[in-house]
Amino acid sequence: MTETVRHDILADLLQPLWLRSRESLADDRLIYDPVAAAACTQCSLKPECLQGNISQQQRLHASLTLICDRQIQQFLRRHPDGRIINLGSGLDTRFYRVDNGRCRWFDIDVGENLLWRQRLFHRSERYQMLPGSTTDLSWLQALPPMSGAPIIVLCDHALLASSEVELAHVVQSLACHFGRFELCLVVAGDLCHSPLSGEMGVDKPFGHAMRDPRRKLLQWLPWASAVGRYSPMDSTCSRWRGWQRWLARIPGLKFRILPVLLHIHL
Numbered sequence: 282m283t284e285t286v287r288h289d290i291l292a293d294l295l296q297p298l299w300l301r302s303r304e305s306l307a308d309d310r311l312i313y314d315p316v317a318a319a320a321c322t323q324c325s326l327k328p329e330c331l332q333g334n335i336s337q338q339q340r341l342h343a344s345l346t347l348i349c350d351r352q353i354q355q356f357l358r359r360h361p362d363g364r365i366i367n368l369g370s371g372l373d374t375r376f377y378r379v380d381n382g383r384c385r386w387f388d389i390d391v392g393e394n395l396l397w398r399q400r401l402f403h404r405s406e407r408y409q410m411l412p413g414s415t416t417d418l419s420w421l422q423a424l425p426p427m428s429g430a431p432i433i434v435l436c437d438h439a440l441l442a443s444s445e446v447e448l449a450h451v452v453q454s455l456a457c458h459f460g461r462f463e464l465c466l467v468v469a470g471d472l473c474h475s476p477l478s479g480e481m482g483v484d485k486p487f488g489h490a491m492r493d494p495r496r497k498l499l500q501w502l503p504w505a506s507a508v509g510r511y512s513p514m515d516s517t518c519s520r521w522r523g524w525q526r527w528l529a530r531i532p533g534l535k536f537r538i539l540p541v542l543l544h545i546h547l
Contacts, residue, residue, distance in 0.1 A: 290372075290397055292329035295321075297342060297438070298372040299330055304343040311343040311518050312350065316374040320401040333484045340520050341482030341539065344513035345467060348542050349437055350379055352465050352511075357381045360431035366424070369415055369439020372397060376408055385430075389413040389420055415439050415451050421458045432462040441469055441540060445489040449501045456502055456547055464545040468494045470537035478538050481524060487540070494536070498543055509544035512536055 301317040304310050353375065356363055361383045367373060370388035380386070386408045388398065395410045413420025415436070434455055440448055448468065455464060469487035472478060491497050495508045514525055514535040528535050 287325045288323055288397070288400065289325050290327075292327040294371055294394060294397065295324055295327065296330045298324070298374070299326060300335075300339045300342045301346065301374065303335075303339050309519055311340075311347045311516060312378070314374055314378060316377040316402065317372075320372070320374070323401060334480070334482065337480065337482035338484050339482075340518065341513055344516045344518065344521070345437070345540060345542065346375075347516060348511045348513065349435060349465060349467070350375060352509075352542065352544050353379050353433065353435065356431070356433045356463060357384055363431040363433060364427055366432065366434045368413075368434060368436045370394070370398070370410075371438070372401065373437060374402070375435075375437075376405070377402070380405075380407075383407075385409070387411060387424065415443060416447070418451070418454050418458075421454070432459055433465060434459070434462060435465045437465075437467055438540075441467060442488045445491065445497075448489055452498065452501055460547070462547055464543075464547065466498075466543050466545070467540050468543060469540050470494065472534070472537045473540060475538065481539060483539065492537060494541060494543055498545060502545065502547060505545050505547050507544075507546045509542075510536060511542040511544070513539050513541075 298317050299321055301312060301314040302321040304312055305314045305318055353365060357379065361381055364385050366387045366389065367375065368389045370390045371394055376386045384407065388410045391414055392412045395412060398410060411420050411423055440451060469490055471490040471492040473483055473487055473490060495510050498508055499505060512535040514521060514528060
């Protein structure tokens with residue numbers, strides 16, 4: 282019998298994949314990710330993946346994943362042949378969850394992460410990987426011509442470690458390159474460093490902390506036509522219910538104490 286080779290992947294890269302795999306087995310799951318579950322059977326789980334409050338981290342990660350999935354699904358309903366650019370993709374499996382059979386998908390990440398993607402996930406003729414990062418935006422020039430197709434750029438977690446200055450640079454550079462497009466961006470509120478946030482699943486400090494991320498983005502992109510704002514607390518998951526009742530007494534706090542998704546139309 283041939284022994285199965287198990288990959289030794291950095292914990293920071295593997296843990297989000299593992300959390301989605303765990304969430305897929307929950308009775309009240311927010312997402313179902315069989316591709317993540319299958320990939321995890323090929324990986325060696327590291328002790329660092331188990332550090333912290335795993336149940337809370339899993340709920341937060343699944344909630345952010347769900348609100349990002351929904352924005353991409355809504356985009357594809359409006360633009361079935363659209364182009365999705367996933368910046369800082371890591372071991373994200375969103376393509377396999379939301380693919381409509383017509384879109385074209387581009388995952389952008391550093392070369393080592395793309396190599397793991399090639400080993401763990403199957404290929405698609407409409408799916409392409411390009412080396413790049415949030416600090417070196419030269420990958421923008423390597424994109425194929427989009428021929429006026431609708432475009433959405435998604436940055437799920439990759440910019441949470443960036444400073445506010447770095448964040449502004451990336452956002453403005455994308456806007457200058459694409460002109461008309463949509464941007465989905467996960468950013469950190471100003472209270473994400475608090476002990477309460479830690480109890481809700483925030484497991485590491487972020488590189489920025491903005492009291493009003495939506496207002497800040499409109500300062501950077503004053504020509505933006507709309508900015509939607511979505512909190513993980515918007516989920517109907519019963520595991521959030523106690524926190525939802527408590528935070529309902531303080532309007533706006535849910536957008537400050539956890540990372541939030543901003544959806545921008547330009």
